[in-house]
Structure formats: C-alpha cells, structure tokens
Amino acid sequence: MTPPATGASPGAGPSLLEPLALYGAGFAADPHGHYRRLRDQGPLARVRIAPDVDALLVTDYHAAVDLLRDTETFTKDPRAWQAGVPADSPVLPVLGHRPTALFTDGAVHARYRGAVNDTLALIEPHLLRAEVAKVAQRLIAAFSATGTGDLIAQYARGLPLHVFTASFGVDPRDTERVVRGTAGMMDSVEGAPAAYDDLVGVVTDLVAARRRRPGRDLTTYLLEHPAGLDDNEAVRQITLIMSSGHEPTTNLIGNALLRMLSDTGYGGSLHGGAMTAREAVDDVLWRDPPIANMGAHFPRHDTEFHGVPLRAGQLVLVSFAAANTQSPPTGSDPAGRSGDGAHLAWSAGPHRCPAKQPALLMAMTAIEQLTSQLCDLELAVEPGALVWRPGPFHRAPAHLPVRFTPLDTLPEPGAMSVPDVSDPVPNRVGGTPNG
Numbered sequence: 035m036t037p038p039a040t041g042a043s044p045g046a047g048p049s050l051l052e053p054l055a056l057y058g059a060g061f062a063a064d065p066h067g068h069y070r071r072l073r074d075q076g077p078l079a080r081v082r083i084a085p086d087v088d089a090l091l092v093t094d095y096h097a098a099v100d101l102l103r104d105t106e107t108f109t110k111d112p113r114a115w116q117a118g119v120p121a122d123s124p125v126l127p128v129l130g131h132r133p134t135a136l137f138t139d140g141a142v143h144a145r146y147r148g149a150v151n152d153t154l155a156l157i158e159p160h161l162l163r164a165e166v167a168k169v170a171q172r173l174i175a176a177f178s179a180t181g182t183g184d185l186i187a188q189y190a191r192g193l194p195l196h197v198f199t200a201s202f203g204v205d206p207r208d209t210e211r212v213v214r215g216t217a218g219m220m221d222s223v224e225g226a227p228a229a230y231d232d233l234v235g236v237v238t239d240l241v242a243a244r245r246r247r248p249g250r251d252l253t254t255y256l257l258e259h260p261a262g263l264d265d266n267e268a269v270r271q272i273t274l275i276m277s278s279g280h281e282p283t284t285n286l287i288g289n290a291l292l293r294m295l296s297d298t299g300y301g302g303s304l305h306g307g308a309m310t311a312r313e314a315v316d317d318v319l320w321r322d323p324p325i326a327n328m329g330a331h332f333p334r335h336d337t338e339f340h341g342v343p344l345r346a347g348q349l350v351l352v353s354f355a356a357a358n359t360q361s362p363p364t365g366s367d368p369a370g371r372s373g374d375g376a377h378l379a380w381s382a383g384p385h386r387c388p389a390k391q392p393a394l395l396m397a398m399t400a401i402e403q404l405t406s407q408l409c410d411l412e413l414a415v416e417p418g419a420l421v422w423r424p425g426p427f428h429r430a431p432a433h434l435p436v437r438f439t440p441l442d443t444l445p446e447p448g449a450m451s452v453p454d455v456s457d458p459v460p461n462r463v464g465g466t467p468n469g
C-alpha cells in the first residue's frame with residue numbers, strides 16, 4: 035500500500051501515534067470520544083480521513099480561529115497537496131480543487147464569493163419561509179396517516195432539496211441525481227467521485243440550457259452576474275452551493291429534531307412543551323454541527339503553528355465540532371450556550387458560510403411545521419441505536435424513525451400561515467443584493 039498522502043515528512047506533526055481514523059462506523063458511532071483522544075495530543079493531531087489520506091486536525095478553539103483567519107500563512111488552494119493523493123480517493127469530491135469560492139484566495143475568491151453572495155441574496159426570506167412551509171405540508175401529508183415515518187428520508191432530505199432544485203431551475207426528473215451526488219460527496223465512500231461527476235453533469239446541462247434560453251431562476255441570474263463567470267465557473271459555483279447547502283441543512287434539521295425527541299427533560303416526546311426549535315438548533319450548532327470537520331487549509335511555506343511544525347502544502351483541517359465542545363471552553367463565551375456568536379458551526383474568516391440566514395430559516399421553518407402538525411412525535415428506537423452516516427466531514431443520522439398518532443387529514447396551519455406562492459425567487463432582476 036502506498037503511504038498515506040500528507041504532504042508532510044513522516045512523523046511531522048504533533049504525535050508519532052498511529053493516526054486516528056475519522057471515517058467508518060467507529061468514528062460515526064462516537065465522534066466525541068475521538069475528539070477527546072485527539073485533544074490529548076495537543077491543539078493539532080494527526081488523523082486519517084480515508085484509507086490513503088492523512089491530515090492534521092485542529093481541535094483547539096483558539097488555534098481554529100487563528101487558522102481560519104490567517105490568509106498570510108495558509109492558502110485554500112489544494113493543488114500542491116492533491117498531487118500526492120490517488121485520483122480516485124473518496125475525499126477528493128470534497129477536498130479536490132475546483133474554480134470556486136471554497137478553493138481560492140484573495141481577489142479570485144472575492145469575485146466568486148461576490149457572485150455567490152449576490153445570488154443567495156435573491157432568495158426572499160418571507161417567500162423562502164412560505165415555500166418551505168408549503169413543501170413541509172406536502173411531505174408531512176405523504177406519511178401522516180401511517181403513524182410512523184423516517185424523518186430523514188421522508189422529511190429532512192426533501193426540504194432543502196426542493197428549495198435548491200426549484201430555485202436553480204433543475205428539472206424535477208434530475209432531483210434524485212442531485213441527492214445522490216451531494217450525499218456521495220459527504221459520505222466519502224467508494225463511488226463518491228462518480229456521484230459527484232453525475233451531479234456536475236446535471237448542473238452542466240442546466241447551465242447550457244439557460245445559456246440558450248434564460249429563465250427566471252438563480253442559474254440565469256448567476257450567468258448574468260457582472261462577475262462574468264464562464265460556463266465552467268458557473269457550473270462549479272452552482273455545484274458548490276447545492277452541495278454546501280443541501281447536505282448540511284438536511285442534517286441541521288435532522289440533528290435538531292433528534293435533539294428535541296431525545297431530550298430527557300421531556301420524556302423523549304414533544305408533549306408538554308418541549309425545547310423550542312431555536313433551542314434545539316442552537317444546541318446542535320454547538321454540540322453536533324452538521325459540518326463537523328472541514329476548513330481545509332494548506333501552509334504556503336514550512337512554518338510553526340501553535341507549537342506544531344507544519345510543512346508547505348500539508349493538509350490541515352479544522353474540527354468545528356471539537357473546537358466547539360472543548361472543555362473548559364476557550365471560546366469567547368465561556369458559558370457556552372448563551373449565544374450563537376462564538377461557535378464555529380458556520381466556520382469563521384473569509385470562507386465562513388455565506389448562507390447562515392437562509393439555512394437557519396429553512397431549518398427552523400421545517401422543524402416548526404413538523405412539530406406543530408405531528409405534536410406527539412416520539413422516537414421509535416433508542417437514541418443509542420441510531421445509525422450515523424460514515425465520512426469524516428459531517429454529522430448525520432442515517433435515519434430518524436418515529437411514531438405518532440396517525441392523522442386522517444392535516445390540520446389547517448394555525449399560527450404559521452402559508453401564503454400561496456410557488457417561487458422563492460420573486461424577481462431575478464429586482465434589486466442589487468449585497469451591493
């Protein structure tokens with residue numbers, strides 16, 4: 035077997051221990067146990083993220099913030115590192131270079147990020163909320179008469195998917211390919227590169243179709259953006275938005291619902307005034323952020339970082355989950371849970387998530403709709419029996435089986451009024467979002 039690709043000399047890094055594997059069933063079952071062991075090795079520790087790929091993982095909060103903001107020492111461009119990684123590695127769909135905001139620095143990043151920000155800003159919050167509520171009702175109606183369901187497959191996965199495919203104008207017949215592509219990337223298992231290529235194929239066809247005939251959707255807006263993206267750049271930004279948006283939003287909804295349903299203070303059900311959607315979402319963003327480990331950076335030159343020697347081009351990842359849950363916390367909010375400003379679930383620095391507000395809006399609306407309609411939901415299995423998806427990058431329950439009193443018909447939405455709108459992008463040429 036070829037030695038794992040690190041871009042570093044053997045033994046470089048804080049420890050000579052065999053790197054801990056951050057993939058497979060063992061990690062998925064107990065990520066926080068892994069983070070505890072890694073923290074014992076210092077602010078950075080060696081990890082294995084695929085059978086043939088090693089990295090250094092930052093688990094210390096201050097070191098994480100320093101890294102995410104230090105554009106002088108670190109680049110986001112993975113190409114030097116990638117040259118030593120097998121071309122079919124399952125982590126390349128997430129970490130491999132593409133011309134997007136995620137893999138660029140400075141002026142190039144600003145150009146892509148401007149186009150992404152302006153496109154996302156076209157999503158009107160009140161229409162997004164109404165659209166999510168409408169789709170939520172449709173999804174709930176599909177299983178509410180049965181008294182059982184899987185809140186991941188039958189609910190959490192469908193909501194962001196619908197928003198992204200509808201907003202960008204994806205042909206409904208291609209939605210399954212979008213799901214397979216984004217899920218394959220994050221699971222980082224064999225077949226991930228093919229799943230990613232198929233997703234790119236869907237978006238390539240979409241971009242070609244909108245070049246020929248513009249529509250009233252975000253794809254058309256991005257193509258007409260003053261940044262003047264060429265076809266490949268447009269395809270890659272759209273693929274980035276879909277993959278960065280769909281999976282973590284699904285998992286934010288799923289993780290928060292699990293949090294509410296397994297909260298011991300409420301006997302594992304939503305009866306009797308359970309924790310609110312906002313509390314559950316905040317708690318998840320601190321304790322089980324949907325993107326658990328990412329923030330890939332590469333030293334521009336040999337250097338020392340928080341006492342650890344780093345080699346130029348070496349892969350350094352940030353554990354948002356480990357940094358958030360460091361105990362005693364070293365974040366700016368030592369009390370931990372009182373505000374959402376200090377956790378790193380959205381990352382930090384120039385590459386922080388540009389979609390915090392729409393993602394929160396989608397997640398909160400989805401949870402409120404579900405819990406207001408199926409108000410005696412309870413988990414159908416013990417929380418400890420849940421299976422988590424593999425992969426080093428995300429925190430994602432594979433299924434969330436529940437039971438509830440079957441409904442003959444869905445109640446009229448009460449507090450949550452749902453205006454009859456079908457398009458969360460009201461006017462693609464209206465306004466100049468984000469300047």
Ligand code: HEM
Pocket residue numbers: 135136137147150154274275276278279280282283286319323324325328329330354378379380381384385386387388389390392393
């Ligand atoms: C509407 C849904 C979402 C969209 C469209 C979206 C889009 C994006 C994009 C385009 C980036 C790259 C930014 C750049 O490099 O400049 C990004 C980064 C990021 N997003 Fe989001 N995102 C969404 C939801 C979420 C959610 C729910 C989370 C987790 C709570 C999240 C966490 C992050 C993180 C941690 C990064 C940094 C990744 C890294 O450092 O490698 N995002 N997002």
